[in-house]
């Protein structure tokens with residue numbers, strides 16, 4: 001694959017093209033302003049939220065409101081909002097930085113996320129000038145709290161199957177009736193984005209104030225985690241909504257809902273990334289001070305393996321999240337537009353919807369892994385409430401469920417790629433055909449590149465080829481019925497997620513090596529472990545997918561072609577993980 005230096009990749013195009021290390025954004029490129037924003041949010045969470053977590057967990061919603069106001073005073077609610085409406089209009093890397101830090105208190109992160117990402121953001125993206133002037137200043141100051149009402153008892157993943165009705169009245173207003181479920185901030189929010197079907201058909205978003213009357217909160221849910229965030233049903237009984245409170249257009253509610261999800265997904269990935277990094281610090285410190293058999297448990301290979309693997313996976317996710325935010329920012333700044341024109345940002349985020357879904361799935365699963373291992377490193381102390389590990393583990397589980405379950409996001413990843421291919425947005429079909437010829441023809445000589453990370457570069461190229469080969473075959477085999485083959489799609493998603501993560505880690509480590517950064521060698525170690533293990537996972541997923549769609553000689557031929565892509569020698573990951581674990585223990589923190 002030729003290098004792509006200087007080009008801005010389309011969404012999903014990473015599978016077809018090679019990217020130069022200089023062309024991605026890495027955490028090492030964060031500016032002083034990014035760092036300042038991160039420090040401000042970290043100090044806010046450490047000094048003002050974490051000390052009052054018990055009160056939040058006892059459902060002191062007046063305190064939640066106060067904390068939203070405090071966060072608002074620091075400006076963190078308006079990161080995505082244009083300056084003329086009181087926002088800060090920050091880049092998306094800043095949103096990642098904010099999300100990483102806010103996540104250290106998961107309950108408050110949920111309150112913040114619903115308010116800022118699910119209410120302020122759609123108002124800012126789809127609101128009319130009058131709507132923005134009416135609602136944004138008071139939401140940005142925390143005077144009003146927002147909630148987002150999409151899910152219903154009968155429609156979760158199938159959000160467009162909503163039953164809530166909006167009946168148009170003679171005076172142009174709408175009467176909304178129905179029941180919404182699992183609404184974050186439901187117990188105390190003042191303004192809701194509510195999705196309802198106009199006359200039972202046209203799915204539409206509305207801005208609904210509690211003060212309109214007829215909107216009531218049900219009882220607080222008894223959740224596994226996030227005890228410090230309010231989650232209730234919202235009941236709507238003939239809520240009269242004026243016509244000027246339609247958000248976007250009648251019948252176009254799906255545009256609001258799906259675009260909000262694209263934003264929410266990479267931010268959720270960033271929240272998971274930040275939360276996992278914090279937990280790695282907890283594990284590293286605990287392992288250094290806890291002694292068994294006369295020595296710190298950090299000296300045991302079993303614990304080093306855990307710490308090393310936690311670092312490896314967190315590094316890969318962090319790399320792909322910054323890369324994704326950087327691509328959005330690059331696309332926005334490459335498109336001439338007025339500062340207040342949100343449509344450019346909207347299009348840029350939509351462009352990278354595949355990458356946003358990857359960030360959501362990879363982030364939430366990496367975090368669940370890290371927090372599970374964090375408990376294990378803490379032993380019995382991980383299972384009791386004296387340490388944060390227990391709460392963090394419970395709090396994190398929901399990340400695989402909301403913002404589109406991980407199954408739905410997995411199905412979307414190859415599904416969106418296939419759609420883009422058919423539309424001709426990206427040259428995937430031609431690339432897959434050329435690849436089939438290449439893999440079924442005589443084997444090419446291995447390249448003589450023996451520079452650092454050359455094996456990993458070759459491996460990542462093979463990951464892309466394997467993903468393309470299986471995706472191309474699946475499209476050929478099932479055509480318009482591909483969506484019905486969920487098992488194949490899930491295997492494909494796993495391959496594509498690992499490929500994007502591996503390449504993002506590799507490019508970041510390569511950039512660090514080229515710039516002779518101090519952490520470059522450790523970054524290379526993490527990359528080598530990730531790529532080594534991803535090769536095994538990708539090959540296994542590819543075989544499963546091939547066997548699900550082919551048989552007999554065709555299957556044998558394709559498995560033989562696949563084998564040509566996975567000839568890498570295994571490396572000594574035990575030694576590399578030890579190095580990474582020792583670095584985490586020495587710093588008492590995530591080492592990057």
Ligand SMILES: Cc1cc2nc3c(=O)[nH]c(=O)nc-3n(C[C@H](O)[C@H](O)[C@H](O)COP(=O)(O)OP(=O)(O)OC[C@H]3O[C@@H](n4cnc5c(N)ncnc54)[C@H](O)[C@@H]3O)c2cc1C
Nearest residue numbers: 148149150151155156157182183184401402403405407408
């Ligand atoms: C703590 C919490 C806070 C929440 N906050 C909000 C909020 O503020 N606003 C809001 O609107 N919603 C909110 N939700 C709802 C959340 O978005 C939904 O729970 C989620 O979308 C999943 O819907 P569901 O629970 O109905 O599960 P279902 O859709 O019933 O899914 C059940 C299982 O079936 C799978 N599944 C479903 N459809 C398919 C399919 N087509 N193919 C394959 N597998 C499928 C799912 O992946 C899942 O594993 C919240 C939920 C929780 C738990």
